Amino acid sequence: MPRTMPSSISNRKVAKSAPPVKPAAFRSALLGWYDAHARVLPWRARGGKTADPYHVWLSEVMLQQTTVQAVIPYFGKFVDKWPRVQNLAAAQDDEVMHAWAGLGYYARARNLLKCARVVAETHSGVFPDTVDTLKSLPGIGDYTAAAVAAIAFNRVETVIDGNVDRVVSRWFAIETPLPDSKPEIRAQAKTLFEHKGSDRPGDFAQAMMDLGATICIPQNPRCDLCPVSKGCQGRAKGIAAELPRRKPKAAQPRRAGYVYWIENERGEILFETRPGRGLLGGMVGLPTSDWVGWPAGQRKWPEIDHKGGHISAMKIADDNSMKSDLKIRHTFTHFDLELRGVLAKVKTRSFKITDDQFWVPATEITALGLPTVFRKFTRLMDGT
DNA sequence: TGTCCACGTCT
DNA sequence: AAGACGTGGAC
Structure with a gap:
Protein backbone atom coordinates (compact mmCIF):
# COMPACT_ATOMS: atom_id res chain seq x y z
CA MET A 1 0.00 0.00 0.00
CA LEU A 243 -23.68 12.82 -5.08
CA PRO A 244 -25.18 12.99 -7.56
CA ARG A 245 -28.06 14.89 -6.00
CA ARG A 246 -31.43 14.44 -7.63
CA LYS A 247 -34.63 16.39 -7.76
CA PRO A 248 -37.20 14.60 -5.62
CA LYS A 249 -39.53 12.34 -7.53
CA ALA A 250 -43.29 12.28 -7.14
CA ALA A 251 -44.70 9.23 -5.36
CA GLN A 252 -45.82 6.47 -7.69
CA PRO A 253 -49.54 6.37 -8.37
CA ARG A 254 -51.27 3.09 -7.63
CA ARG A 255 -53.51 1.11 -9.91
CA ALA A 256 -55.63 -1.96 -9.36
CA GLY A 257 -57.42 -4.53 -11.45
CA TYR A 258 -58.41 -8.15 -11.89
CA VAL A 259 -56.49 -10.88 -13.66
CA TYR A 260 -58.55 -13.71 -15.11
CA TRP A 261 -57.56 -17.35 -14.82
CA ILE A 262 -59.96 -19.00 -17.23
CA GLU A 263 -59.83 -22.76 -17.53
CA ASN A 264 -61.64 -24.89 -20.08
CA GLU A 265 -62.87 -28.49 -19.87
CA ARG A 266 -59.47 -29.77 -21.05
CA GLY A 267 -57.65 -28.00 -18.22
CA GLU A 268 -56.19 -25.39 -20.54
CA ILE A 269 -55.76 -21.73 -19.54
CA LEU A 270 -56.63 -18.72 -21.65
CA PHE A 271 -53.77 -16.41 -22.67
CA GLU A 272 -53.51 -13.55 -25.14
CA THR A 273 -50.90 -11.68 -27.14
CA ARG A 274 -50.96 -8.04 -26.12
CA PRO A 275 -51.02 -5.18 -28.65
CA GLY A 276 -47.70 -4.42 -30.31
CA ARG A 277 -47.07 -1.10 -28.64
CA GLY A 278 -47.52 0.34 -25.19
CA LEU A 279 -47.23 -1.40 -21.84
CA LEU A 280 -45.81 -4.95 -22.21
CA GLY A 281 -46.30 -4.47 -25.95
CA GLY A 282 -46.14 -7.62 -28.05
CA MET A 283 -45.86 -9.88 -25.01
CA VAL A 284 -48.05 -12.83 -24.03
CA GLY A 285 -50.16 -12.34 -20.90
CA LEU A 286 -53.28 -13.37 -19.05
CA PRO A 287 -56.50 -11.48 -19.77
CA THR A 288 -57.14 -8.68 -17.27
CA SER A 289 -59.67 -5.99 -16.51
CA ASP A 290 -58.70 -2.38 -17.06
CA TRP A 291 -56.35 -1.12 -14.37
CA VAL A 292 -57.92 1.81 -12.58
CA GLY A 293 -56.24 4.59 -10.64
CA TRP A 294 -56.19 4.22 -6.88
CA PRO A 295 -55.36 7.41 -4.97
CA ALA A 296 -52.45 7.08 -2.57
CA GLY A 297 -53.65 6.77 1.00
CA GLN A 298 -56.97 5.21 0.07
CA ARG A 299 -57.32 1.91 1.90
CA LYS A 300 -60.42 0.52 0.27
CA TRP A 301 -60.11 -1.61 -2.85
CA PRO A 302 -61.28 0.58 -5.71
CA GLU A 303 -64.48 -0.03 -7.66
CA ILE A 304 -63.62 -1.83 -10.86
CA ASP A 305 -66.24 -2.35 -13.51
CA HIS A 306 -66.33 -6.06 -14.18
CA LYS A 307 -68.23 -5.39 -17.33
CA GLY A 308 -65.48 -3.20 -18.69
CA GLY A 309 -62.33 -4.40 -20.38
CA HIS A 310 -62.09 -7.98 -21.48
CA ILE A 311 -64.59 -9.46 -19.14
CA SER A 312 -67.79 -8.45 -20.90
CA ALA A 313 -66.78 -10.11 -24.15
CA MET A 314 -65.92 -13.29 -22.33
CA LYS A 315 -69.16 -13.91 -20.50
CA ILE A 316 -67.52 -15.55 -17.53
CA ALA A 317 -69.46 -18.58 -16.37
CA ASP A 318 -71.67 -18.32 -13.30
CA ASP A 319 -69.39 -20.44 -11.19
CA ASN A 320 -66.54 -17.94 -11.33
CA SER A 321 -64.97 -17.15 -8.04
CA MET A 322 -62.72 -14.46 -6.72
CA LYS A 323 -60.23 -15.37 -4.07
CA SER A 324 -58.87 -12.48 -2.10
CA ASP A 325 -55.63 -14.35 -1.38
CA LEU A 326 -54.88 -14.60 -5.09
CA LYS A 327 -53.27 -11.23 -5.17
CA ILE A 328 -50.03 -9.97 -6.62
CA ARG A 329 -48.30 -6.62 -6.54
CA HIS A 330 -45.99 -5.32 -9.18
CA THR A 331 -44.12 -2.05 -9.65
CA PHE A 332 -43.86 -0.63 -13.13
CA THR A 333 -41.78 2.43 -13.93
CA HIS A 334 -44.59 4.87 -13.39
CA PHE A 335 -47.16 3.10 -11.19
CA ASP A 336 -47.63 0.37 -8.60
CA LEU A 337 -50.11 -2.32 -9.53
CA GLU A 338 -52.20 -4.70 -7.46
CA LEU A 339 -54.01 -7.49 -9.29
CA ARG A 340 -56.56 -9.87 -7.80
CA GLY A 341 -57.30 -13.19 -9.41
CA VAL A 342 -60.69 -14.22 -10.75
CA LEU A 343 -61.07 -17.95 -11.41
CA ALA A 344 -63.52 -19.28 -13.96
CA LYS A 345 -64.25 -22.64 -15.56
CA VAL A 346 -65.79 -22.42 -19.01
CA LYS A 347 -66.82 -24.68 -21.86
CA THR A 348 -64.80 -24.09 -25.00
CA ARG A 349 -67.84 -24.61 -27.20
CA SER A 350 -69.86 -21.81 -25.66
CA PHE A 351 -66.99 -19.49 -24.86
CA LYS A 352 -65.93 -17.21 -27.64
CA ILE A 353 -62.33 -16.01 -27.67
CA THR A 354 -60.77 -13.20 -29.70
CA ASP A 355 -58.19 -13.57 -32.48
CA ASP A 356 -55.44 -12.60 -30.05
CA GLN A 357 -56.38 -15.25 -27.47
CA PHE A 358 -55.41 -18.90 -27.24
CA TRP A 359 -55.60 -21.87 -24.89
CA VAL A 360 -52.44 -23.18 -23.25
CA PRO A 361 -52.13 -26.52 -21.41
CA ALA A 362 -51.24 -25.82 -17.79
CA THR A 363 -47.99 -27.76 -18.14
CA GLU A 364 -46.78 -25.49 -20.92
CA ILE A 365 -47.26 -22.17 -19.20
CA THR A 366 -43.68 -21.87 -18.00
CA ALA A 367 -42.46 -22.29 -21.58
CA LEU A 368 -44.59 -19.37 -22.69
CA GLY A 369 -42.20 -16.55 -21.89
CA LEU A 370 -44.28 -14.24 -19.74
CA PRO A 371 -43.49 -10.79 -18.40
CA THR A 372 -42.83 -10.89 -14.69
CA VAL A 373 -46.16 -9.40 -13.66
CA PHE A 374 -47.94 -12.43 -15.16
CA ARG A 375 -45.32 -14.94 -14.06
CA LYS A 376 -45.94 -13.84 -10.50
CA PHE A 377 -49.58 -14.82 -10.88
CA THR A 378 -49.01 -18.12 -12.69
CA ARG A 379 -46.55 -19.09 -9.96
CA LEU A 380 -49.27 -18.40 -7.43
CA MET A 381 -51.60 -20.72 -9.33
CA ASP A 382 -49.24 -23.68 -9.71
CA GLY A 383 -47.94 -23.38 -6.18
CA THR A 384 -44.29 -22.86 -7.09
C1' DT B 1 -41.80 -2.91 4.11
C1' DG B 2 -40.20 1.06 1.03
C1' DT B 3 -36.69 3.58 -1.63
C1' DC B 4 -33.22 3.80 -4.83
C1' DC B 5 -30.66 2.44 -8.77
C1' DA B 6 -31.56 3.13 -13.48
C1' DC B 7 -30.24 8.72 -18.54
C1' DG B 8 -31.74 5.37 -22.04
C1' DT B 9 -34.83 5.65 -26.02
C1' DC B 10 -38.82 6.86 -28.21
C1' DT B 11 -42.71 9.68 -28.91
C1' DA C 1 -39.89 17.88 -24.30
C1' DA C 2 -42.09 15.55 -20.60
C1' DG C 3 -43.96 11.14 -19.98
C1' DA C 4 -44.05 6.13 -21.08
C1' DC C 5 -41.74 2.11 -20.43
C1' DG C 6 -39.84 -3.39 -16.25
C1' DT C 7 -37.28 -5.69 -13.30
C1' DG C 8 -34.65 -7.29 -9.47
C1' DG C 9 -31.39 -6.55 -5.98
C1' DA C 10 -29.21 -3.71 -2.25
C1' DC C 11 -30.01 -1.71 1.83
Whole structure:
Protein backbone atom coordinates (compact mmCIF):
# COMPACT_ATOMS: atom_id res chain seq x y z
CA MET A 1 0.00 0.00 0.00
CA PRO A 2 1.33 3.46 -0.81
CA ARG A 3 1.87 5.74 2.12
CA THR A 4 -0.72 8.45 2.42
CA MET A 5 -1.16 11.54 4.46
CA PRO A 6 -3.81 11.37 7.15
CA SER A 7 -6.97 12.03 5.24
CA SER A 8 -8.25 14.62 7.64
CA ILE A 9 -5.27 16.83 6.88
CA SER A 10 -5.15 16.38 3.14
CA ASN A 11 -8.91 16.69 2.85
CA ARG A 12 -8.92 20.00 4.64
CA LYS A 13 -6.28 21.42 2.35
CA VAL A 14 -7.99 20.23 -0.81
CA ALA A 15 -11.34 21.53 0.29
CA LYS A 16 -10.01 25.06 0.65
CA SER A 17 -8.60 25.23 -2.84
CA ALA A 18 -9.43 22.32 -5.09
CA PRO A 19 -6.52 21.52 -7.39
CA PRO A 20 -7.04 21.82 -11.11
CA VAL A 21 -8.14 18.48 -12.48
CA LYS A 22 -5.49 16.79 -14.56
CA PRO A 23 -7.21 14.59 -17.12
CA ALA A 24 -3.98 12.86 -18.07
CA ALA A 25 -3.32 11.75 -14.50
CA PHE A 26 -6.91 10.62 -14.10
CA ARG A 27 -6.76 8.68 -17.34
CA SER A 28 -3.56 6.80 -16.60
CA ALA A 29 -4.60 5.96 -13.05
CA LEU A 30 -7.98 4.68 -14.19
CA LEU A 31 -6.62 2.66 -17.11
CA GLY A 32 -3.97 1.13 -14.87
CA TRP A 33 -6.69 0.07 -12.46
CA TYR A 34 -8.78 -1.30 -15.33
CA ASP A 35 -5.91 -3.42 -16.59
CA ALA A 36 -5.79 -5.12 -13.22
CA HIS A 37 -9.47 -5.15 -12.23
CA ALA A 38 -11.65 -5.13 -15.34
CA ARG A 39 -14.75 -7.26 -14.87
CA VAL A 40 -14.73 -10.39 -16.98
CA LEU A 41 -17.94 -10.25 -19.01
CA PRO A 42 -19.10 -12.53 -21.82
CA TRP A 43 -19.35 -9.75 -24.38
CA ARG A 44 -15.91 -8.33 -23.68
CA ALA A 45 -12.90 -9.15 -25.84
CA ARG A 46 -10.07 -10.85 -24.02
CA GLY A 47 -6.33 -10.86 -24.54
CA GLY A 48 -6.07 -7.73 -26.65
CA LYS A 49 -8.65 -8.84 -29.17
CA THR A 50 -11.24 -6.43 -30.50
CA ALA A 51 -14.77 -7.03 -29.30
CA ASP A 52 -17.36 -8.26 -31.78
CA PRO A 53 -19.59 -5.26 -32.67
CA TYR A 54 -22.65 -7.54 -32.66
CA HIS A 55 -21.85 -8.64 -29.12
CA VAL A 56 -21.16 -5.07 -28.00
CA TRP A 57 -24.40 -3.77 -29.48
CA LEU A 58 -26.50 -6.66 -28.13
CA SER A 59 -25.05 -6.31 -24.64
CA GLU A 60 -25.39 -2.52 -24.59
CA VAL A 61 -29.05 -2.65 -25.58
CA MET A 62 -29.68 -5.24 -22.88
CA LEU A 63 -27.76 -3.12 -20.37
CA GLN A 64 -29.99 -0.10 -20.93
CA GLN A 65 -31.58 0.40 -17.50
CA THR A 66 -30.64 -3.13 -16.54
CA THR A 67 -27.93 -4.57 -14.32
CA VAL A 68 -25.04 -6.71 -15.57
CA GLN A 69 -26.16 -9.66 -13.47
CA ALA A 70 -29.61 -9.69 -15.03
CA VAL A 71 -28.18 -9.38 -18.54
CA ILE A 72 -25.56 -12.17 -18.49
CA PRO A 73 -27.90 -15.18 -18.92
CA TYR A 74 -29.97 -13.40 -21.57
CA PHE A 75 -26.87 -12.44 -23.52
CA GLY A 76 -25.73 -16.06 -23.55
CA LYS A 77 -29.14 -17.25 -24.65
CA PHE A 78 -29.29 -14.76 -27.52
CA VAL A 79 -25.79 -15.49 -28.79
CA ASP A 80 -26.43 -19.24 -28.67
CA LYS A 81 -29.70 -18.90 -30.54
CA TRP A 82 -28.51 -16.21 -32.96
CA PRO A 83 -24.69 -16.25 -33.30
CA ARG A 84 -24.61 -13.47 -35.86
CA VAL A 85 -26.72 -10.41 -36.53
CA GLN A 86 -28.00 -12.02 -39.74
CA ASN A 87 -29.41 -14.91 -37.70
CA LEU A 88 -31.19 -12.52 -35.37
CA ALA A 89 -32.51 -10.54 -38.33
CA ALA A 90 -34.07 -13.75 -39.69
CA ALA A 91 -35.80 -14.64 -36.41
CA GLN A 92 -39.56 -14.51 -35.91
CA ASP A 93 -40.87 -11.59 -33.86
CA ASP A 94 -42.47 -13.85 -31.25
CA GLU A 95 -39.28 -15.92 -30.85
CA VAL A 96 -37.37 -12.78 -29.92
CA MET A 97 -40.08 -11.47 -27.58
CA HIS A 98 -40.15 -14.88 -25.91
CA ALA A 99 -36.38 -14.90 -25.45
CA TRP A 100 -36.53 -11.38 -24.00
CA ALA A 101 -39.35 -12.17 -21.56
CA GLY A 102 -38.45 -11.16 -18.01
CA LEU A 103 -35.81 -8.62 -19.00
CA GLY A 104 -38.26 -5.73 -19.14
CA TYR A 105 -38.60 -2.61 -21.30
CA TYR A 106 -39.99 -4.71 -24.12
CA ALA A 107 -39.72 -1.89 -26.65
CA ARG A 108 -36.00 -2.67 -26.54
CA ALA A 109 -36.66 -6.15 -27.95
CA ARG A 110 -38.86 -4.82 -30.72
CA ASN A 111 -36.23 -2.22 -31.64
CA LEU A 112 -33.45 -4.79 -31.33
CA LEU A 113 -35.04 -6.89 -34.03
CA LYS A 114 -35.77 -3.87 -36.22
CA CYS A 115 -32.16 -2.78 -35.86
CA ALA A 116 -30.81 -6.25 -36.68
CA ARG A 117 -32.89 -6.27 -39.86
CA VAL A 118 -31.65 -2.84 -40.94
CA VAL A 119 -28.03 -3.86 -40.30
CA ALA A 120 -28.50 -7.14 -42.17
CA GLU A 121 -30.39 -5.69 -45.11
CA THR A 122 -29.03 -2.21 -45.67
CA HIS A 123 -25.56 -2.51 -44.13
CA SER A 124 -24.76 -6.02 -45.44
CA GLY A 125 -24.61 -7.32 -41.88
CA VAL A 126 -21.80 -4.96 -40.90
CA PHE A 127 -22.40 -2.59 -38.00
CA PRO A 128 -21.75 1.07 -38.83
CA ASP A 129 -18.77 2.48 -36.94
CA THR A 130 -19.77 6.11 -36.47
CA VAL A 131 -21.97 7.66 -33.82
CA ASP A 132 -24.18 9.44 -36.34
CA THR A 133 -24.98 6.33 -38.36
CA LEU A 134 -25.39 4.20 -35.24
CA LYS A 135 -27.82 6.74 -33.81
CA SER A 136 -30.01 6.47 -36.89
CA LEU A 137 -30.71 2.82 -36.06
CA PRO A 138 -33.76 1.76 -34.00
CA GLY A 139 -33.14 1.55 -30.26
CA ILE A 140 -29.76 3.27 -30.43
CA GLY A 141 -29.63 6.67 -28.74
CA ASP A 142 -26.84 8.90 -27.47
CA TYR A 143 -25.49 6.46 -24.93
CA THR A 144 -25.54 3.26 -26.98
CA ALA A 145 -24.15 4.94 -30.10
CA ALA A 146 -21.21 6.32 -28.15
CA ALA A 147 -20.67 3.02 -26.31
CA VAL A 148 -20.62 0.91 -29.48
CA ALA A 149 -18.40 3.39 -31.34
CA ALA A 150 -15.93 3.48 -28.46
CA ILE A 151 -15.92 -0.17 -27.39
CA ALA A 152 -16.32 -1.95 -30.73
CA PHE A 153 -14.49 0.54 -32.97
CA ASN A 154 -12.17 2.31 -30.56
CA ARG A 155 -13.45 5.74 -31.45
CA VAL A 156 -12.92 8.65 -29.09
CA GLU A 157 -16.41 9.32 -27.72
CA THR A 158 -17.82 10.58 -24.46
CA VAL A 159 -19.88 7.68 -23.13
CA ILE A 160 -22.30 8.71 -20.41
CA ASP A 161 -24.47 6.25 -18.55
CA GLY A 162 -25.68 6.35 -14.95
CA ASN A 163 -22.30 5.15 -13.70
CA VAL A 164 -20.45 7.92 -15.49
CA ASP A 165 -22.93 10.48 -14.20
CA ARG A 166 -22.05 9.41 -10.69
CA VAL A 167 -18.28 9.23 -11.15
CA VAL A 168 -18.15 12.63 -12.84
CA SER A 169 -20.54 14.27 -10.37
CA ARG A 170 -18.33 13.11 -7.52
CA TRP A 171 -14.96 13.77 -9.08
CA PHE A 172 -15.91 17.36 -9.94
CA ALA A 173 -18.18 17.79 -6.89
CA ILE A 174 -21.13 18.82 -9.03
CA GLU A 175 -23.84 19.67 -6.52
CA THR A 176 -26.55 20.78 -8.93
CA PRO A 177 -29.24 18.07 -8.84
CA LEU A 178 -29.96 15.83 -11.81
CA PRO A 179 -31.29 16.29 -14.38
CA ASP A 180 -30.36 19.99 -14.31
CA SER A 181 -26.69 19.07 -13.97
CA LYS A 182 -26.73 17.11 -17.24
CA PRO A 183 -24.98 19.73 -19.39
CA GLU A 184 -22.32 20.33 -16.75
CA ILE A 185 -21.68 16.60 -16.34
CA ARG A 186 -21.33 16.22 -20.09
CA ALA A 187 -18.94 19.14 -20.38
CA GLN A 188 -16.75 17.84 -17.55
CA ALA A 189 -16.90 14.26 -18.80
CA LYS A 190 -15.67 15.46 -22.17
CA THR A 191 -12.47 16.73 -20.58
CA LEU A 192 -11.76 13.18 -19.38
CA PHE A 193 -12.98 11.18 -22.38
CA GLU A 194 -11.68 13.41 -25.14
CA HIS A 195 -8.42 14.49 -23.68
CA LYS A 196 -5.52 14.71 -26.07
CA GLY A 197 -3.79 11.36 -26.18
CA SER A 198 -6.96 9.29 -25.73
CA ASP A 199 -5.36 6.17 -27.11
CA ARG A 200 -7.66 3.52 -25.58
CA PRO A 201 -11.13 5.01 -25.82
CA GLY A 202 -12.98 1.70 -25.57
CA ASP A 203 -11.10 0.60 -22.48
CA PHE A 204 -11.48 4.03 -20.94
CA ALA A 205 -15.25 4.03 -21.38
CA GLN A 206 -15.51 0.55 -19.89
CA ALA A 207 -13.16 1.54 -17.09
CA MET A 208 -15.37 4.48 -16.15
CA MET A 209 -18.42 2.25 -16.05
CA ASP A 210 -16.63 -0.51 -14.12
CA LEU A 211 -15.44 2.05 -11.61
CA GLY A 212 -19.00 3.29 -11.16
CA ALA A 213 -20.34 -0.25 -10.88
CA THR A 214 -17.80 -1.65 -8.43
CA ILE A 215 -16.05 1.19 -6.55
CA CYS A 216 -17.88 4.46 -7.05
CA ILE A 217 -21.16 2.80 -6.15
CA PRO A 218 -24.34 4.69 -5.23
CA GLN A 219 -24.26 3.95 -1.49
CA ASN A 220 -21.12 3.72 0.60
CA PRO A 221 -18.58 4.30 -2.19
CA ARG A 222 -15.34 2.35 -1.71
CA CYS A 223 -13.06 5.36 -1.88
CA ASP A 224 -10.35 3.36 -0.08
CA LEU A 225 -10.05 1.17 -3.18
CA CYS A 226 -10.51 3.92 -5.76
CA PRO A 227 -7.62 4.51 -8.15
CA VAL A 228 -8.58 8.16 -8.60
CA SER A 229 -9.65 9.08 -5.08
CA LYS A 230 -6.68 11.41 -4.71
CA GLY A 231 -8.07 14.08 -6.99
CA CYS A 232 -11.74 13.54 -6.22
CA GLN A 233 -13.30 16.84 -5.19
CA GLY A 234 -16.46 15.20 -3.90
CA ARG A 235 -14.38 13.12 -1.53
CA ALA A 236 -12.27 16.11 -0.55
CA LYS A 237 -15.42 17.97 0.42
CA GLY A 238 -16.75 14.93 2.24
CA ILE A 239 -19.88 14.79 0.08
CA ALA A 240 -19.01 12.04 -2.42
CA ALA A 241 -21.60 9.62 -1.07
CA GLU A 242 -24.36 12.22 -1.41
CA LEU A 243 -23.68 12.82 -5.08
CA PRO A 244 -25.18 12.99 -7.56
CA ARG A 245 -28.06 14.89 -6.00
CA ARG A 246 -31.43 14.44 -7.63
CA LYS A 247 -34.63 16.39 -7.76
CA PRO A 248 -37.20 14.60 -5.62
CA LYS A 249 -39.53 12.34 -7.53
CA ALA A 250 -43.29 12.28 -7.14
CA ALA A 251 -44.70 9.23 -5.36
CA GLN A 252 -45.82 6.47 -7.69
CA PRO A 253 -49.54 6.37 -8.37
CA ARG A 254 -51.27 3.09 -7.63
CA ARG A 255 -53.51 1.11 -9.91
CA ALA A 256 -55.63 -1.96 -9.36
CA GLY A 257 -57.42 -4.53 -11.45
CA TYR A 258 -58.41 -8.15 -11.89
CA VAL A 259 -56.49 -10.88 -13.66
CA TYR A 260 -58.55 -13.71 -15.11
CA TRP A 261 -57.56 -17.35 -14.82
CA ILE A 262 -59.96 -19.00 -17.23
CA GLU A 263 -59.83 -22.76 -17.53
CA ASN A 264 -61.64 -24.89 -20.08
CA GLU A 265 -62.87 -28.49 -19.87
CA ARG A 266 -59.47 -29.77 -21.05
CA GLY A 267 -57.65 -28.00 -18.22
CA GLU A 268 -56.19 -25.39 -20.54
CA ILE A 269 -55.76 -21.73 -19.54
CA LEU A 270 -56.63 -18.72 -21.65
CA PHE A 271 -53.77 -16.41 -22.67
CA GLU A 272 -53.51 -13.55 -25.14
CA THR A 273 -50.90 -11.68 -27.14
CA ARG A 274 -50.96 -8.04 -26.12
CA PRO A 275 -51.02 -5.18 -28.65
CA GLY A 276 -47.70 -4.42 -30.31
CA ARG A 277 -47.07 -1.10 -28.64
CA GLY A 278 -47.52 0.34 -25.19
CA LEU A 279 -47.23 -1.40 -21.84
CA LEU A 280 -45.81 -4.95 -22.21
CA GLY A 281 -46.30 -4.47 -25.95
CA GLY A 282 -46.14 -7.62 -28.05
CA MET A 283 -45.86 -9.88 -25.01
CA VAL A 284 -48.05 -12.83 -24.03
CA GLY A 285 -50.16 -12.34 -20.90
CA LEU A 286 -53.28 -13.37 -19.05
CA PRO A 287 -56.50 -11.48 -19.77
CA THR A 288 -57.14 -8.68 -17.27
CA SER A 289 -59.67 -5.99 -16.51
CA ASP A 290 -58.70 -2.38 -17.06
CA TRP A 291 -56.35 -1.12 -14.37
CA VAL A 292 -57.92 1.81 -12.58
CA GLY A 293 -56.24 4.59 -10.64
CA TRP A 294 -56.19 4.22 -6.88
CA PRO A 295 -55.36 7.41 -4.97
CA ALA A 296 -52.45 7.08 -2.57
CA GLY A 297 -53.65 6.77 1.00
CA GLN A 298 -56.97 5.21 0.07
CA ARG A 299 -57.32 1.91 1.90
CA LYS A 300 -60.42 0.52 0.27
CA TRP A 301 -60.11 -1.61 -2.85
CA PRO A 302 -61.28 0.58 -5.71
CA GLU A 303 -64.48 -0.03 -7.66
CA ILE A 304 -63.62 -1.83 -10.86
CA ASP A 305 -66.24 -2.35 -13.51
CA HIS A 306 -66.33 -6.06 -14.18
CA LYS A 307 -68.23 -5.39 -17.33
CA GLY A 308 -65.48 -3.20 -18.69
CA GLY A 309 -62.33 -4.40 -20.38
CA HIS A 310 -62.09 -7.98 -21.48
CA ILE A 311 -64.59 -9.46 -19.14
CA SER A 312 -67.79 -8.45 -20.90
CA ALA A 313 -66.78 -10.11 -24.15
CA MET A 314 -65.92 -13.29 -22.33
CA LYS A 315 -69.16 -13.91 -20.50
CA ILE A 316 -67.52 -15.55 -17.53
CA ALA A 317 -69.46 -18.58 -16.37
CA ASP A 318 -71.67 -18.32 -13.30
CA ASP A 319 -69.39 -20.44 -11.19
CA ASN A 320 -66.54 -17.94 -11.33
CA SER A 321 -64.97 -17.15 -8.04
CA MET A 322 -62.72 -14.46 -6.72
CA LYS A 323 -60.23 -15.37 -4.07
CA SER A 324 -58.87 -12.48 -2.10
CA ASP A 325 -55.63 -14.35 -1.38
CA LEU A 326 -54.88 -14.60 -5.09
CA LYS A 327 -53.27 -11.23 -5.17
CA ILE A 328 -50.03 -9.97 -6.62
CA ARG A 329 -48.30 -6.62 -6.54
CA HIS A 330 -45.99 -5.32 -9.18
CA THR A 331 -44.12 -2.05 -9.65
CA PHE A 332 -43.86 -0.63 -13.13
CA THR A 333 -41.78 2.43 -13.93
CA HIS A 334 -44.59 4.87 -13.39
CA PHE A 335 -47.16 3.10 -11.19
CA ASP A 336 -47.63 0.37 -8.60
CA LEU A 337 -50.11 -2.32 -9.53
CA GLU A 338 -52.20 -4.70 -7.46
CA LEU A 339 -54.01 -7.49 -9.29
CA ARG A 340 -56.56 -9.87 -7.80
CA GLY A 341 -57.30 -13.19 -9.41
CA VAL A 342 -60.69 -14.22 -10.75
CA LEU A 343 -61.07 -17.95 -11.41
CA ALA A 344 -63.52 -19.28 -13.96
CA LYS A 345 -64.25 -22.64 -15.56
CA VAL A 346 -65.79 -22.42 -19.01
CA LYS A 347 -66.82 -24.68 -21.86
CA THR A 348 -64.80 -24.09 -25.00
CA ARG A 349 -67.84 -24.61 -27.20
CA SER A 350 -69.86 -21.81 -25.66
CA PHE A 351 -66.99 -19.49 -24.86
CA LYS A 352 -65.93 -17.21 -27.64
CA ILE A 353 -62.33 -16.01 -27.67
CA THR A 354 -60.77 -13.20 -29.70
CA ASP A 355 -58.19 -13.57 -32.48
CA ASP A 356 -55.44 -12.60 -30.05
CA GLN A 357 -56.38 -15.25 -27.47
CA PHE A 358 -55.41 -18.90 -27.24
CA TRP A 359 -55.60 -21.87 -24.89
CA VAL A 360 -52.44 -23.18 -23.25
CA PRO A 361 -52.13 -26.52 -21.41
CA ALA A 362 -51.24 -25.82 -17.79
CA THR A 363 -47.99 -27.76 -18.14
CA GLU A 364 -46.78 -25.49 -20.92
CA ILE A 365 -47.26 -22.17 -19.20
CA THR A 366 -43.68 -21.87 -18.00
CA ALA A 367 -42.46 -22.29 -21.58
CA LEU A 368 -44.59 -19.37 -22.69
CA GLY A 369 -42.20 -16.55 -21.89
CA LEU A 370 -44.28 -14.24 -19.74
CA PRO A 371 -43.49 -10.79 -18.40
CA THR A 372 -42.83 -10.89 -14.69
CA VAL A 373 -46.16 -9.40 -13.66
CA PHE A 374 -47.94 -12.43 -15.16
CA ARG A 375 -45.32 -14.94 -14.06
CA LYS A 376 -45.94 -13.84 -10.50
CA PHE A 377 -49.58 -14.82 -10.88
CA THR A 378 -49.01 -18.12 -12.69
CA ARG A 379 -46.55 -19.09 -9.96
CA LEU A 380 -49.27 -18.40 -7.43
CA MET A 381 -51.60 -20.72 -9.33
CA ASP A 382 -49.24 -23.68 -9.71
CA GLY A 383 -47.94 -23.38 -6.18
CA THR A 384 -44.29 -22.86 -7.09
C1' DT B 1 -41.80 -2.91 4.11
C1' DG B 2 -40.20 1.06 1.03
C1' DT B 3 -36.69 3.58 -1.63
C1' DC B 4 -33.22 3.80 -4.83
C1' DC B 5 -30.66 2.44 -8.77
C1' DA B 6 -31.56 3.13 -13.48
C1' DC B 7 -30.24 8.72 -18.54
C1' DG B 8 -31.74 5.37 -22.04
C1' DT B 9 -34.83 5.65 -26.02
C1' DC B 10 -38.82 6.86 -28.21
C1' DT B 11 -42.71 9.68 -28.91
C1' DA C 1 -39.89 17.88 -24.30
C1' DA C 2 -42.09 15.55 -20.60
C1' DG C 3 -43.96 11.14 -19.98
C1' DA C 4 -44.05 6.13 -21.08
C1' DC C 5 -41.74 2.11 -20.43
C1' DG C 6 -39.84 -3.39 -16.25
C1' DT C 7 -37.28 -5.69 -13.30
C1' DG C 8 -34.65 -7.29 -9.47
C1' DG C 9 -31.39 -6.55 -5.98
C1' DA C 10 -29.21 -3.71 -2.25
C1' DC C 11 -30.01 -1.71 1.83
